[in-house]
Amino acid sequence: MKKMLVIAVASLLASQAFAADPIKDRKEAFKQYKPVVGQMGKMVKGETPYNKDEFAKLATQLEELSQKPWQYFPAGSTAGKTDAKPEIWSKPAEWKQAIDKHKAATAQLKQVALGGDLAAIKKQFGATQQTCKACHDAFRKD
Numbered sequence: 001m002k003k004m005l006v007i008a009v010a011s012l013l014a015s016q017a018f019a020a021d022p023i024k025d026r027k028e029a030f031k032q033y034k035p036v037v038g039q040m041g042k043m044v045k046g047e048t049p050y051n052k053d054e055f056a057k058l059a060t061q062l063e064e065l066s067q068k069p070w071q072y073f074p075a076g077s078t079a080g081k082t083d084a085k086p087e088i089w090s091k092p093a094e095w096k097q098a099i100d101k102h103k104a105a106t107a108q109l110k111q112v113a114l115g116g117d118l119a120a121i122k123k124q125f126g127a128t129q130q131t132c133k134a135c136h137d138a139f140r141k142d
Contacts, residue, residue, distance in 0.1 A: 026072030
């Protein structure tokens with residue numbers, strides 16, 4: 001009976017592993033960034049009216065999104081169509097540092113946004129975007 005349970009659990013885990021597509025999943029996670037950052041950028045640039053509550057809501061969403069994509073970069077997930085550079089796996093300390101900087105910047109943006117000071121928000125929004133750019137420059141193919 002115990003052996004059957006072990007086999008059933010192993011089969012379930014194996015089927016989930018084969019069904020998972022980390023490249024698709026990480027692309028989907030990053031795709032969620034675009035509308036959020038786009039709306040924030042429009043407010044920061046003055047293309048749409050700045051709304052403190054809406055910006056804070058978007059900053060909260062961005063901070064939540066910043067936690068998601070990294071789980072979808074398991075070793076060996078470079079096969080197929082991907083813009084990920086091999087440095088993600090060959091330089092794991094640098095990769096983790098870039099992720100940590102991005103997470104910290106989005107958390108700080110959320111805090112600044114809750115304060116409502118547009119000048120401070122603009123500064124932190126720019127700093128947050130720089131973490132995106134730095135990671136793309138180092139770990140993403142053009």
